[in-house]
Amino acid sequence: MGNLHIAPAAGNGFPDDSPSSSSSSSSSSSSSSNHRYTPVSNDLEEEYLRSKPSKPTGAPLRLQTDFGDSVEVGGPVSAVSDVDGDNGYDSAEGNEAKRRRAREAPKYTSEEESEVVRLFDRRLVPFLALLYLLAFLDRSNIGNAKIAGLQEDLNLSSSQYEWLLTAFYITYILFEWMTLMYHLVPPHIYISLCVCGWGLVASFQCLATSFGTLVVLRAMLGIAEAAFGPGVPFYLSLFYRRHELAFRNGLFISAAPLATSFASSLAWTITKFSADGPISPWRTLFLVEGFPSIIAAVFAWALIPDSPGRARFLTRQQRVVARLRLEENKPDYQQTKEQRFKWGEIKKTLADPKAYMAAFMFFSCNVAFSSMPVFLPTIIKDMGYSSLRAQALSAPPYLVAFAVVLLTAYASDRAHTRSPYIIAHALVSSLAYSIIAAIGYFHNHLSIELHIFIRYICVYPATAGFFSAITLIITWSMDNRIEKEGRGASIAILNIIGQCGPLLGTRLYPESDGPWYIHGMATCSFFMVLVAVLAFALRVLLQKANRIVVAGNNDNSAHSGEERDELMGGGRRDDLEQSGDRRLVYII
Structure with missing residues (x-):
């Protein structure tokens, strides 16, 4: 029997569920990352989603099988399989593309981030x-x-x-x-x-x-x-x-x-x-x-405030965004064993x-x-x-x-x-x-x-x-x-x-x-x-150090086939300072 897939809706609680946002999200695998968004961990994402008001959607769910057909069963909809272009087949390349898109998906809007920064500028x-x-x-x-x-x-x-x-x-x-x-x-x-x-x-x-x-x-x-x-x-x-x-x-x-x-x-x-x-x-x-x-x-x-996520002058939703943009889960004096x-x-x-x-x-x-x-x-x-x-x-x-x-x-x-x-x-x-x-x-x-x-x-x-x-x-x-x-x-x-x-x-x-x-x-x-x-x-x-890093990034890009974004100072985009990539390009 073929595997069953239920595709989630494009507007199921993400910060921007407009058509343009959905389109942008669906095509993120073929373009460079947006400087305004930062990938985050699942626990922060879930807290952010809980802090956002839910929006009802009228589109039905679509039940997909490995045979390429689909049945509408009601609920929100998202054309995940259509984006992949794999007609529902679970290839290794398709799964990796889905995981990469999930990591690159916007977790908050640039307007939300700008408002948080403005509040820090005014109050802190x-x-x-x-x-x-x-x-x-x-x-x-x-x-x-x-x-x-x-x-x-x-x-x-x-x-x-x-x-x-x-x-x-x-x-x-x-x-x-x-x-x-x-x-x-x-x-x-x-x-x-x-x-x-x-x-x-x-x-x-x-x-x-x-x-x-x-x-x-x-x-x-x-x-x-x-x-x-x-x-x-x-x-x-x-x-x-x-x-x-x-x-x-x-x-x-x-x-x-x-x-x-x-x-x-x-x-x-x-x-x-x-x-x-x-x-x-x-x-x-x-x-x-x-x-x-x-x-x-x-x-x-x-x-x-003790940390970005504890600022009293921010709303609950804004505190989550403040933590997301810097991956700031806890202040230094409350480190867990995983944050030694x-x-x-x-x-x-x-x-x-x-x-x-x-x-x-x-x-x-x-x-x-x-x-x-x-x-x-x-x-x-x-x-x-x-x-x-x-x-x-x-x-x-x-x-x-x-x-x-x-x-x-x-x-x-x-x-x-x-x-x-x-x-x-x-x-x-x-x-x-x-x-x-x-x-x-x-x-x-x-x-x-x-x-x-x-x-x-x-x-x-x-x-x-x-x-x-x-x-x-x-x-x-x-x-x-x-x-x-x-x-x-x-x-x-x-x-x-x-x-x-x-x-x-x-x-x-x-x-x-x-x-x-x-x-x-x-x-x-x-x-x-x-x-x-x-x-x-x-x-x-x-x-001199930047030239070495940029040369290494070019070599990696040539092997991986991915585009290389640019960062101030002559290298990669600044969002990489918040990612898992620790090959920093220096500000000069």
């Missing part, structure tokens, strides 16, 4: 950026406090002030390992505790009466912030695909220049209105800018020279990133401005940097490339620093108004350059890792090496070098050139 990224704004505000406002009376009230020498800056980064580096807690503790709990911790410490700085007390508080602030900021790019990688990450990391990191600008504006306001108050303006500054973090911690507990931690990915990343090249790029960029925000008010004051006006003039360069970071990250995602933008911004920033240093040598040949104008204007491309470069360096280090363990290891290497840069950066502008600070400006210029050189070298290595 801006809130994380707000938290980072508060963190960077509490970290860098010591530069504003210095010219608001801190140095005079506590009788701080130039060396002691530098130690206040360095103490923060010493503990910030030593406690980088705390980013591993994102794997072990539910993020909404962990992030809330971090935010509350640095808010309390930042506020307590207003009570300091000596250098010793303040240096201890700065060290504690470094511990609290080390547990939060360095791990957020990894946390975001659990919600976005790699070609979506640069802009979202840009939104997050752009909070740093915005915070510095906000700090300068707020410092100007506090200094102006608290000059005759009951406490010193710098104490008011620490209290007013530290306390909001404690309030934000309460909201973080309620708003931060992949130590092999850690070892592979630790042995990869490309990870260290990115880390030394981060180190070089951090020399400028850590120094300018805390020294700019002093640098501008030494140009000849009053303390109050220096506070106000410190804000505009960071507002410009905020806009440039977002534009650069958006363009990088659209172009699917990183290195050209890093190289361009690093060279522009280096040129700006070198001009400021050169003015220090040749200021006697320029009028006072002209050399002040040139030095101040060059601050704009210098700050915009290193803020934009550091955003893409962080993103680039995770772009080319498939497994979460590899991404986490690359971030750990990036921060352990890269965060040593501030140990140098915070000592580049001693008072003895004022008002020109030639040595500090020249040093930052050198390290920004080094960023460009390392980015170019890493680009060459990745291009």
Whole structure:
């Protein structure tokens, strides 16, 4: 007797049951995969189907036999056998084609995916950026406090002030390992505790009466912030695909220049209105800018999702789509036996020279990133401005940097490339620093108004350059890792090496070098050139690796007879990063 087959309907619960969708699905075996769809496991597919409202269909079932005839018995219909063109015969080739079509069948629509991404963009990224704004505000406002009376009230020498800056980064580096807690503790709990911790410490700085007390508080602030900021790019990688990450990391990191600008504006306001108050303006500054973090911690507990599938601001159906698009079944701290931690990915990343090249790029960029925000008010004051006006003039360069970071990250995602933008911004920033240093040598040949104008204007491309470069360096280090363990290891290497840069950066502008600070400006210029050189070298290595992968894919395609899709960077389509194929084509 022939085998019996009951063919399911085209509209039996899949996200799009229009005729065009059915046609597209039926012909998927002869065309390249759609970039908008991601194959997923059966358990997630079943959960998705349960979350979708069922639609009645009026077409009957068709009973097929191996003799090629069919009998309508009622119910939904789908011409599975007709698509195969095998008239119902169960050949091995036909079964394999059916299985391949089942894997390639769309599990959710592009509109559903876009809506999920938009919700993450509106509800998750801006809130994380707000938290980072508060963190960077509490970290860098010591530069504003210095010219608001801190140095005079506590009788701080130039060396002691530098130690206040360095103490923060010493503990910030030593406690980088705390980013591993994102794997072990539910993020909404962990992030809330971090935010509350640095808010309390930042506020307590207003009570300091000596250098010793303040240096201890700065060290504690470094511990609290080390547990939060360095791990957020990894946390975001659990919600976005790699070609979506640069802009979202840009939104997050752009909070740093915005915070510095906000700090300068707020410092100007506090200094102006608290000059005759009951406490010193710098104490008011620490209290007013530290306390909001404690309030934000309460909201973080309620708003931060532990994983894409647990976001409260998504509907049940949207949570399933969020998990499907990234194959994110469970958060890291709830791994099952089948989802054991992949130590092999850690070892592979630790042995990869490309990870260290990115880390030394981060180190070089951090020399400028850590120094300018805390020294700019002093640098501008030494140009000849009053303390109050220096506070106000410190804000505009960071507002410009905020806009440039977002534009650069958006363009990088659209172009699917990183290195050209890093190289361009690093060279522009280096040129700006070198001009400021050169003015220090040749200021006697320029009028006072002209050399002040040139030095101040060059601050704009210098700050915009290193803020934009550091955003893409962080993103680039995770772009080319498939497994979460590899991404986490690359971030750990990036921060352990890269965060040593501030140990140098915070000592580049001693008072003895004022008002020109030639040595500090020249040093930052050198390290920004080094960023460009390392980015170019890493680009060459990745291009070489891509050529090998593409050549291998061409050989495989020739043997299998299948078409090869393309991925950004010169290889295969980006959807393959979510598939079982682990031969990654690098983003360059």
